Structures are given as C-alpha cells and as structure tokens.
Amino acid sequence: MNKSSIKVGLLGWGTVGTGVSRILLNQSDLIRQNSGVQLQLHKIVKRTLPASRDGIDLPADCLTTDAAEVVDNPEIDIVVEIIGGVTDARQLIRRALQNRKHVVTANKALLAEHGLELFQIAAEHNVSLNFEASTAGGIPIIKTLRESFAANRIHSIYGIINGTCNYILTQMHESEVDFETVLKEAQAKGYAEADPTLDVEGIDAAQKLTLLIALAYGINVPMEQVFVEGITSITQKEIQYARELGYVIKLLAIAKLQQDKVEVRVHPTLLPMRSMLANVGGAFNAVCVIGDAVGPTLFYGQGAGEMPTASAVVADIIDAAKLVRSQTQVLIPRAWLSDSEVEISVDSIDNVETRYYVRPVVLDQPGVLAQIGSILGRHQISIASVIQKEPHGEDTVSLVIVTHDAIEKNMQTAMREIDALDVVKEKSQLIRIEEEVNF
Amino acid sequence: MNKSSIKVGLLGWGTVGTGVSRILLNQSDLIRQNSGVQLQLHKIVKRTLPASRDGIDLPADCLTTDAAEVVDNPEIDIVVEIIGGVTDARQLIRRALQNRKHVVTANKALLAEHGLELFQIAAEHNVSLNFEASTAGGIPIIKTLRESFAANRIHSIYGIINGTCNYILTQMHESEVDFETVLKEAQAKGYAEADPTLDVEGIDAAQKLTLLIALAYGINVPMEQVFVEGITSITQKEIQYARELGYVIKLLAIAKLQQDKVEVRVHPTLLPMRSMLANVGGAFNAVCVIGDAVGPTLFYGQGAGEMPTASAVVADIIDAAKLVRSQTQVLIPRAWLSDSEVEISVDSIDNVETRYYVRPVVLDQPGVLAQIGSILGRHQISIASVIQKEPHGEDTVSLVIVTHDAIEKNMQTAMREIDALDVVKEKSQLIRIEEEVNF
Numbered sequence: 001m002n003k004s005s006i007k008v009g010l011l012g013w014g015t016v017g018t019g020v021s022r023i024l025l026n027q028s029d030l031i032r033q034n035s036g037v038q039l040q041l042h043k044i045v046k047r048t049l050p051a052s053r054d055g056i057d058l059p060a061d062c063l064t065t066d067a068a069e070v071v072d073n074p075e076i077d078i079v080v081e082i083i084g085g086v087t088d089a090r091q092l093i094r095r096a097l098q099n100r101k102h103v104v105t106a107n108k109a110l111l112a113e114h115g116l117e118l119f120q121i122a123a124e125h126n127v128s129l130n131f132e133a134s135t136a137g138g139i140p141i142i143k144t145l146r147e148s149f150a151a152n153r154i155h156s157i158y159g160i161i162n163g164t165c166n167y168i169l170t171q172m173h174e175s176e177v178d179f180e181t182v183l184k185e186a187q188a189k190g191y192a193e194a195d196p197t198l199d200v201e202g203i204d205a206a207q208k209l210t211l212l213i214a215l216a217y218g219i220n221v222p223m224e225q226v227f228v229e230g231i232t233s234i235t236q237k238e239i240q241y242a243r244e245l246g247y248v249i250k251l252l253a254i255a256k257l258q259q260d261k262v263e264v265r266v267h268p269t270l271l272p273m274r275s276m277l278a279n280v281g282g283a284f285n286a287v288c289v290i291g292d293a294v295g296p297t298l299f300y301g302q303g304a305g306e307m308p309t310a311s312a313v314v315a316d317i318i319d320a321a322k323l324v325r326s327q328t329q330v331l332i333p334r335a336w337l338s339d340s341e342v343e344i345s346v347d348s349i350d351n352v353e354t355r356y357y358v359r360p361v362v363l364d365q366p367g368v369l370a371q372i373g374s375i376l377g378r379h380q381i382s383i384a385s386v387i388q389k390e391p392h393g394e395d396t397v398s399l400v401i402v403t404h405d406a407i408e409k410n411m412q413t414a415m416r417e418i419d420a421l422d423v424v425k426e427k428s429q430l431i432r433i434e435e436e437v438n439f
Numbered sequence: 440m441n442k443s444s445i446k447v448g449l450l451g452w453g454t455v456g457t458g459v460s461r462i463l464l465n466q467s468d469l470i471r472q473n474s475g476v477q478l479q480l481h482k483i484v485k486r487t488l489p490a491s492r493d494g495i496d497l498p499a500d501c502l503t504t505d506a507a508e509v510v511d512n513p514e515i516d517i518v519v520e521i522i523g524g525v526t527d528a529r530q531l532i533r534r535a536l537q538n539r540k541h542v543v544t545a546n547k548a549l550l551a552e553h554g555l556e557l558f559q560i561a562a563e564h565n566v567s568l569n570f571e572a573s574t575a576g577g578i579p580i581i582k583t584l585r586e587s588f589a590a591n592r593i594h595s596i597y598g599i600i601n602g603t604c605n606y607i608l609t610q611m612h613e614s615e616v617d618f619e620t621v622l623k624e625a626q627a628k629g630y631a632e633a634d635p636t637l638d639v640e641g642i643d644a645a646q647k648l649t650l651l652i653a654l655a656y657g658i659n660v661p662m663e664q665v666f667v668e669g670i671t672s673i674t675q676k677e678i679q680y681a682r683e684l685g686y687v688i689k690l691l692a693i694a695k696l697q698q699d700k701v702e703v704r705v706h707p708t709l710l711p712m713r714s715m716l717a718n719v720g721g722a723f724n725a726v727c728v729i730g731d732a733v734g735p736t737l738f739y740g741q742g743a744g745e746m747p748t749a750s751a752v753v754a755d756i757i758d759a760a761k762l763v764r765s766q767t768q769v770l771i772p773r774a775w776l777s778d779s780e781v782e783i784s785v786d787s788i789d790n791v792e793t794r795y796y797v798r799p800v801v802l803d804q805p806g807v808l809a810q811i812g813s814i815l816g817r818h819q820i821s822i823a824s825v826i827q828k829e830p831h832g833e834d835t836v837s838l839v840i841v842t843h844d845a846i847e848k849n850m851q852t853a854m855r856e857i858d859a860l861d862v863v864k865e866k867s868q869l870i871r872i873e874e875e876v877n878f
Contacts, residue, residue, distance in 0.1 A: 023732060033657055033780070034589040036770050080595050132587070138733035140579075140587035148471040148571070148579035151462050151753035218472055276715060276739065284878075293462060293750035294577035297740035300715065301733060315591035331475050341472070344795050391800035439723075 006321045007042035009070030011025035011092055011257040013050065013063075019310025021056055025319075030316070037321040039314075039346035043070050055173060071096040075267045078317055089408050090114050097121045097129065104313055116220055119336030128323055128330045130316035132249060135208040136161050136285040138308030139301040140315070145215035146287070146333065152291030154216040157255040158437045161208045163303040164199035164282035165231050165251040167191045168269075173248060174241050179234060191283055196204035201230035202251060202266040202431070205295035209253040209266060212287070214254065214335035217262055217344045227349040229267035239431055241389070241400045242270050242357065248278040252434060257365045261347035270357050270433040276300075288437050296439055352410035355384070356432040357402055358415065363423045364397045372399065372424075375417045379410040388432075394424050400432070446481035450531055451522035452489065452502075455545060458749025459519060460495055463756075468752070471500050476760040480755075482509050492526045501716050510535040516763045517756055518543040521835070536550040536560045538570065541759035543752055545572035549635075551646035555659055558775030565767045567762055569755035574647040575600050575724040577747030578740040584654040584728070591730030593655040596694040597876045600647045602722035602742040603638035604690040606630045608707075609677050610718045612687060618673060630722055633770070640669035641690060641705040648692040648705060651726070655694065656701055656783045668706035672708040672805065677868055680839045681709050681796065686715040691873060699839055701788035709796050709872040714740075716876050727876050735878055751811035762799030774843065789848035794823070797854065803836045804863045811863075812839065814856045818849040835864050839870070 008024060010017050024041040041059065045067045052058075064070075070079055071092050079096040081089050082102060089110050096103050098121060107112070107143040111118070111131055122129040126427075132142045136159070145154070160166050164186060171182040183200070186192035198204045213221050224310050231251050241248050247270035256263040271278040276298055278287040285303030292297045294376035323330060336338040362368045369386065376383060382404045389398040403411075411430070419427055447463060454684060463480040471477050478497065484506045491497075495828075510531050511519055518535040520528050521541060528549050535542050537560060540563045544550070550557070550570055561568040575598070584593075597661050599605050603625060610621040621637065625631035635641045645665040652660050670690050679795075681688050686709035695702040710717040715737055719725040724742025729735045741747035773779040801807045808825065815822060821843045828837040842850075849868070858866055 001792045019732070027590055027592070030592065031590055033773055034585075036768070072858075139736060140583050143582070144579050147471075148582055148754045149750065149760065150757050151466055151470055151750055153466070153469065203626055256577055274718075276718065279715065279718070280714075291577075291750065293458070293746040293753075294745075295747050296576060297738075299738055301734075301736035305734075308733040311588065311730065314732075316591055317585045319586065322767070322770075326595070326765070326767050328761075328767060331761075387452050389720055 005038040005040040005118065006077045006324050007040050007075050008044070008078045008080060008317055009043040009073060009076040010069060011045050011070055011079065011081045013044050014082065015306045016021040016309045016313060017044065017082045018053060018056065019306035020082065020313050021058070022308055023057065023314045031318060035318045035322070037318055039317060039321060041331040041395060042076055044071065045070050067092055071101070072099060076318045077102060078104065080101045080226055080313060080317065081107060082313070084186055086110050093118055095273065096123055097125055100125050100127055101242045102323060104130045104316040104320060105314060106131065106190045108134040108204070108207040108211060111212045112223055115214065115336050116338070119332050121332070122336065123332045126330050128320050130320055131211065132316045133309045133312035134210050136287055136299070137301065137303040137305065138311045139285060139287065139299045139303070140312070141287045142215065143210065144299065145212060148179055149289065149291050149294060152293045153165045155257055155290040155292060156215060156436065157212055157289050158277060158279050158288065158434065159212065159253040159287040160250055160277060161253050161285050161287065161303060162199055162205040162251055163285060164192045164196065165205070166280065166285070168200070169231060169234070169249055169285045172234070172236065173243070176236060178236055179232060200232055201377060202228040205251060205253045207219065207278060209255065209264065213255050213262065213264060215333055217257070218287050218334045218340060219342055219344050220335045221264055221346055225264060225346045227265040227267070231268050234268055237398065238359070238431065242275070242358065245357070245402060247271060247433070248273050248275050249431065250277065251370070254434070257344070258347060260344055262344055263347045265349060266430050272435060272438045273437045352408040353405050355403055355405055355435065356411055357400070357431045357433055358428050359395050359401070360399050360418055360427045362399055363425065364391050364395050365423065368423045369399065371421060372418055375414050376403070380405040381410055381414055395438055443741040444477040444479040445516045445763050446479050446514050446664060447517045447519060447756055448482040448484070448512060448515040450484050450506060450509055450518060450520045452483050452485045452744065453521065454745045455748045455752065456521045457492060457495070458745035459521070459752050460497070460599040462749055462753045464495065470757060474757045474761070476612060476757055478756060478760060481515055482512065484509050506531055510540070511612055514791070515540060517541045517543065517759045518624065519752060519756065520546060521752070525549050527551060532557055536564055536566055539564050539566055541567045541762060543569045543755040543759060545570065545752060546641070547573040547646040547650060551649045551662055554653065554775050555777070558771050559777060561769070562771045562776060565769050567759050569758055570650065571755045572748045572751035574650050575726055575738070576740065576744065577750045578724060578738045578742070579751070580726045580738050581654065583738065584651060586729065588730050588733060591732045592727040594696055595875065596651050596655060596728050597716060597873065598644070598648065598651065598692040598726040599689055599716060599719050600692050600724050600726065600742060601638055601644040601690055602724060603631045603635065604644070605724070606722045607639070608670060608673070608688055608690065609757050611673070611675065612682070615675060617675055618671060619645055624749065638818060644645055644690060644692045644700055645705045645851055648703065652694050652701065652703060652770055653750060657773045657779060657788040658781055659774045660703055660785055664703060664785045668705070670707050672868070673707055675869065676837065677798070679799065682712070684796070684841060685712050686710060686872070687712050687738065688714065688870065691874070694807065696783070698788060699783055701783055702786045702791055704791065707870050709870055711874060711877045712740040714877045777797065791847040792844050793849055794842055794844055794874065796839070796870045796872055798840070799838050799863050800835050800859055800865045800867070802864065804862065807862045808838065810860060812855055814853050815842070818853040820845040820849055820853055
C-alpha cells in the first residue's frame with residue numbers, strides 16, 4: 001500500500017506527547033507494515049519551547065508555540081490534543097474539527113463535559129473524534145465497546161479505572177499504613193498529583209465511566225447524574241475488617257442495566273478476595289464487561305504512563321488515518337448525537353440493591369446491638385453477620401455488620417437513624433459490596 | 440444513517456450458527472444504533488434441513504441445502520463460514536472471495552493450513568476475510584493485535600486458548616482425579632469432543648497461536664514449526680507437586696520475541712499460583728500480550744460456546760459491512776501476503792531458555808542424586824531445589840527437581856542421559872516453568 005504520508009500535529013508535548021512522538025518517529029515502518037498507513041509527525045505545539053528530549057530527534061521546524069500551525073494548517077490531517085484541561089482544549093478541538101481534521105484526544109474531563117458539542121461538530125464535518133486513551137490507558141476498552149461488543153446488550157461494567165486510587169488502596173492493603181501516609185508517598189513517587197482531589201474523590205473515575213456508558217448504552221450521562229464517593233474516608237480498620245470477612249476494598253466504577261434504567265456509580269467497594277478484579281494491584285487498571293452474548297470478560301493493563309497511553313493514542317491516529325481521503329461516512333457514537341433515540345435513563349442511587357458493610361462505633365454496653373438491629377429490621381434490612389471488635393480507647397467498640405441485599409434508600413435512612421442514636425459515637429462507615437464479579 | 444440493508448449468508452447452522460442467527464434476527468436494531476449498519480440474515484445453508492429451533496423465527500426461504508445459494512448469490516454481501524473442517528470450507532470460502540464477498544470465519548484449522556492462499560485471493564478481490572471468532576471465542580484478541588496494538592513491537596504472548604484443556608487441568612487441580620477420569624466427565628458435559636485429540640494434544644491451541652503470531656509478528660508460521668506438547672501425560676502427582684512448589688499447571692501457548700527470532704510453543708507450563716493467568720479456571724480463555732509501548736495486558740473471557748463465539752462472528756460481520764459498497768482498500772495482514780518483507784523467523788525449541796520442573800523416578804538408594812546432579816551439571820543446568828518424595832510401591836522414589844534457567848537442548852540431552860541410568864525406572868516428567876507472566 002503506497003499511500004502518501006498522513007501528517008499528524010500534536011497539541012502538547014508533556015508525558016503522553018513525548019511517548020506519542022517517540023512512537024511516530026521510531027515505529028513508522030512497523031505501523032505501515034501493520035496498518036498500511038504512513039504517518040508523519042509534522043508539528044508539535046508547546047507553550048514554551050522545551051530543551052531537546054532524550055532519544056527524540058524531531059524534524060526541523062517541528063516545534064512551535066503557535067497552535068494555529070496545527071489546527072489551521074492545511075497540510076495536517078490529524079490533530080492530537082494532549083494538553084489536558086478543558087477551556088483551551090475545547091477551543092482548539094472545535095477549530096480542528098471545523099477545519100475537517102480528525103481529532104484524537106485523551107481528555108476525559110473535556111468529553112465528559114462537552115462531548116455532546118464536540119461530537120456534533122465532528123458529525124457535521126464528517127471527521128472522527130477518537131478517545132481510546134481517555135480511559136484505562138493502553139487497554140483497548142473503548143474500541144472493544146464500540147466495535148467488538150456492538151452486537152451485545154451490555155448487562156454491566158465494573159472498572160478499576162483510576163490508578164492513583166488503586167495504588168493507594170493496594171498500599172493500604174499491603175503495608176497497613178493510613179490513607180494520608182500512602183497519599184504522600186504516592187505523590188512523591190508521581191502516582192498522585194500535588195492536588196489529588198480529582199483522583200481520590202472519584203471524579204476522574206466518574207468522568208471515564210460516563211464515556212464507557214456512552215458507548216455501552218448510547219446515552220450521554222451528565223456528571224451530576226453519577227453517584228460518586230471517593231476513598232478519603234477509608235481507614236486501615238476498614239481494610240483489615242474487610243480482609244477478615246474475605247474481601248478487598250477497591251474504588252469501583254459501576255454501570256448496571258436494570259430493565260430500562262442503568263445504575264451509574266463510583267464508590268469504594270468490597271470485592272471477594274479471590275476474584276480477578278480484587279487482585280488488580282498497584283497502578284494497574286482493569287475493566288470487566290458482561291454482555292448478553294459474550295458473557296463475562298475482563299481487560300487488564302496499565303492505566304496511565306507515557307508509553308501505554310501513547311500506544312492507545314497512536315492506535316487512534318491509525319484509525320483516523322484510514323479515514324483520511326476516504327469517502328467513508330464517519331460513525332459518531334449515538335450517545336453524542338442530539339437526534340438519537342434514547343431508551344435507557346440513569347437510575348437513582350436510591351434504587352440500588354446490594355449488600356452493605358457498615359461499621360457503627362458504639363458504646364460498649366448491653367442493648368446497643370438490639371437497638372441497631374431493630375432500626376435495620378424496620379427498614380427491611382436483614383443482617384448476614386455481625387462481629388463485635390475489641391474496645392477502642394474510650395469505652396467504644398466497632399460493630400462490623402454485613403447485610404443481605406438491601407435497598408440503598410432504606411439503608412441511608414436506617415444509617416441516619418442509627419447515627420442519631422446516643423450510643424453511636426461517630427458517623428458510621430458504609431461500604432457497598434459487589435459479588436457479581438466473583439470470577 | 441440510512442444505508443440499505445446488507446445481506447448475510449451463513450454456511451452452517453450448528454452451535455455457533457444458531458447463535459449468529461439469533462443475534463442477527465433479534466438485535467438488528469441494536470447493531471444499527473451502535474454501528475450504523477443494517478444487517479439482514481438472508482440465507483442459511485445446512486446439509487440436511489433441520490427442524491425449527493427454539494426462539495428462532497427464520498424468514499421464509501431462508502434455509503437451503505445448496506451452498507451456491509450463498510456463495511454465488513449476487514444479493515449476498517457477506518458470507519459466514521461456520522461449517523468447520525478444512526476441505527469444503529476452503530472451497531466455499533475461495534468461491535465466495537472470488538465472487539467479491541467479504542468472508543467471516545471461525546475456522547482456525549483452515550487458516551493455519553491455507554491462510555496464505557485464502558488471504559491472497561481476498562487481496563486480489565479487495566474483500567476482507569475476518570476471523571475474530573477463530574481464537575479465544577468472544578475475547579477481541581484478533582482486533583486488539585491488528586488494530587489497538589499496531590504501534591507496538593510485541594515482546595510476548597501467553598495464551599490459555601484451549602478451553603477443553605483448561606477445564607480438564609482445572610478439574611485435576613480441584614478434585615484430585617486423574618486425567619482419564621476428568622476427560623470422560625468433560626466429554627459427558629460437552630466440554631470435550633468424542634475424539635479429543637486436537638484439543639488434548641495441543642493442536643487446536645497451536646493453530647490459534649499461529650494466527651496470533653501472524654498478527655503480532657507479520658509471519659505465517661506453518662504448523663510443523665510449532666513445538667507442541669499436549670496434556671495427556673500430566674498426572675495427579677505433577678499437579679500436587681507443582682502446587683507444593685507454589686505453581687499451577689496450564690496448557691500455555693507461548694510466543695516470545697528474541698532479537699529477530701520468535702519462540703513458538705505450546706506445552707503444559709508451571710505458572711506462579713498467585714498470577715492472574717494461573718487463576719483462569721474452567722473452560723475460560725485468557726491471553727496475555729506484552730508490548731513494548733503498552734506493557735503487560737491481559738484479556739479474559741469465554742473461549743467457546745454458542746453466544747460468546749457468535750458475538751465475535753457478528754462483530755466481524757459488522758466490520759465487513761462497513762466496507763461493503765465503500766471504495767476503501769481492504770487491509771490484508773502482511774503475514775499472509777506473499778510479497779511482504781520478513782524480518783522475523785521461528786526460533787528452534789532447542790534454543791529456548793527457561794526454568795524446568797523435572798521428576799525422575801529413581802531407586803531409593805544412596806548416590807542416585809549425585810549421579811543425576813552430575814549429569815545436569817555437565818550440561819550447564821543448575822538446580823534450584825530438590826525434594827525427595829515418599830517411596831512409591833516398589834522401592835522407588837520421585838525426585839522433584841526445579842532448575843534455574845537452562846537451555847532446552849542441554850536439558851533434553853541431560854534428560855536422555857538421566858533416563859538411561861539404571862537407577863531411573865521410568866521416563867522422567869519434564870514441564871517448563873514460566874515466571875514472566877507473574878502479574
């Protein structure tokens with residue numbers, strides 16, 4: 001196949017951009033052999049021109065500080081947005097799409113917020129907007145949902161899709177230190193940002209989940225409709241008690257289809273210790289997808305980092321390159337088409353039915369368990385097991401309660417009543433349990 | 440998107456064909472929404488016309504006994520070959536490709552044997568020949584290697600890609616029964632064929648491995664060049680001793696790039712007990728791919744069965760449908776193009792370097808270990824551990840030896856010398872150990 005080369009422009013030259021430039025410069029023969037397209041790195045936009053980088057020999061005049069040299073450049077066919085952030089990225093992607101350039105982005109925050117607008121522009125100009133690297137790094141979960149599982153009704157998705165949280169929780173499981181200590185260590189090692197809020201509060205995972213849901217269910221879920229709980233309140237006690245019960249705590253992004261509604265939630269979750277998801281350690285990611293035809297599947301790999309993310313970005317560039325100068329009509333995911341039929345809506349967290357781990361801290365005196373049990377019973381919550389833990393310092397004990405399936409709304413009401421009891425001394429921990437992914 | 444419908448013809452209506460017809464009949468709206476193509480099941484060829492099937496309401500005149508009504512039918516755009524076997528399938532696929540129909544097949548035996556011929560015909564007629572369902576059922580490993588990892592130099596592939604063997608080995612691990620007993624039970628449950636040779640001798644896994652290698656390394660490996668050992672000689676003793684050492688035995692299909700040569704082998708393998716691959720149980724499949732950019736990845740799911748395999752077949756049909764009536768040049772994997780540049784060749788099993796588990800059965804008398812140790816030492820094989828097991832019936836004991844890394848050729852020579860010793864009473868067991876997939 002002797003197509004003329006297809007010119008690629010990068011917006012941004014940070015970690016991922018460096019990886020993308022490495023691959024485009026060093027592996028263009030391999031890419032041509034594997035995919036029949038000849039890619040050429042033409043321009044890189046960087047706000048301040050950096051010194052040269054190890055092992056990267058850029059073509060002359062490749063670096064520029066002027067984004068117009070990429071997004072308005074008639075020679076460039078494919079624009080790769082890897083500057084991050086929302087405002088500038090949005091403007092530049094809009095302009096690139098309007099100039100009929102295919103766009104590749106890793107920007108989940110942007111798509112979660114402005115996907116509808118950007119895909120609309122892409123559709124109007126018949127160019128693609130690819131985003132494999134936005135979720136789960138090098139794992140091809142976006143393509144799998146878009147293409148490989150296109151004949152499946154997706155029952156559920158369970159994702160460990162925030163490496164920072166998974167690193168922190170893994171360390172807490174392995175070294176018995178507290179959240180704050182592990183967070184500092186993760187920051188020192190580069191596994192967590194200086195401001196870790198987006199990661200540890202579950203927001204990053206929620207943004208990614210909306211992208212997976214867009215492909216799996218064809219609906220654009222606004223962030224406000226995602227139920228999100230981060231990992232900041234998980235203590236060593238929770239980790240240890242969970243282990244004693246045979247569970248591991250993970251931050252899980254969950255989508256579950258229930259008739260015509262889909263549960264959309266991100267929260268710490270107790271997973272059976274022997275399950276594959278429970279054993280995804282460190283900064284790794286994994287996504288489990290259960291489809292009506294394909295059954296249970298699991299995809300595992302590095303969720304971030306220079307080269308894994310670059311691998312996904314370049315795969316998207318190759319897909320876009322196959323469309324350059326073809327007459328093919330580009331397929332826009334229907335979640336982001338304003339005129340698409342919608343049959344599925346987001347279910348309220350109130351309706352979720354699952355098992356719960358709850359840990360009230362109570363005065364060590366007779367009758368307390370009876371009080372708590374009676375509140376739970378009044379709200380149709382049945383107890384599977386209770387363990388009373390050794391006394392804390394000041395006459396209090398932890399009651400580690402595992403429930404049978406209960407309805408979230410009832411559970412929340414019951415917990416409010418329990419936490420209001422005189423004998424309950426702090427806000428009770430509540431963690432949802434997931435046993436459907438026990439493989 | 441309002442394309443006119445694309446007509447699909449099936450060759451065969453067995454298990455997988457039934458699943459494919461279910462999806463095409465029941466999920467055509469979902470497929471159109473997800474992929475923008477309107478598929479229509481037009482004809483099914485079945486040698487003898489069956490009675491109707493549960494839940495399948497075929498269009499009038501859909502069933503026929505005449506394959507020409509599919510492969511020569513000008514109305515049909517996509518032909519799906521799911522009759523299995525080599526001779527008829529080959530002739531029909533040739534004819535369909537020559538008639539410029541896109542072809543989808545799940546037939547690994549056919550592609551392993553005649554891939555070069557069939558892809559050549561596909562290239563000449565600019566039609567696609569898709570085969571996602573040939574390997575690992577519903578797991579999209581073919582598309583991942585072809586597209587998602589196209590910018591990666593693949594370091595290695597480790598696959599549990601024969602469900603029958605994995606079911607049998609899992610049962611042997613869990614219920615402590617012998618191979619023959621589990622095989623009979625597997626046959627009764629439909630997990631093994633009446634003639635299980637292709638599965639238990641590793642041939643099916645080897646055929647699939649050649650397809651993965653074709654995509655990962657761009658080379659067409661003839662079956663004669665694959666080193667294949669089945670699982671028929673694995674006894675309960677091996678299972679138990681492996682477990683004591685912290686390993687699980689799996690039939691693993693392995694490809695490893697060593698400079699410009701690639702190791703291509705299928706054999707029982709000791710895997711670290713806590714690794715993800717070791718925990719793939721029952722009839723499930725998993726493929727681990729390590730790429731230079733993406734790093735280690737793992738893909739897990741059902742490797743066979745009506746609906747998982749149909750899910751992959753229909754994904755291939757959708758990909759083909761996107762090409763129907765387009766002017767796009769179809770991409771043929773370069774492994775099967777006669778004029779492709781080849782830089783990588785198959786390495787001899789003799790050059791493999793790995794750790795080994797060996798179990799000589801020897802007379803229970805002094806000096807035996809010294810004799811064996813001296814033979815191993817003479818061939819540059821260093822012992823990591825030896826455990827002497829309790830006496831068997833007749834004055835013999837098992838020596839369970841684990842070596843450090845050694846060269847296969849040396850190992851084989853040493854084992855021939857060891858087995859020729861008077862004190863060695865039966866052919867020693869030898870199983871390779873794999874510790875690179877310890878995640």
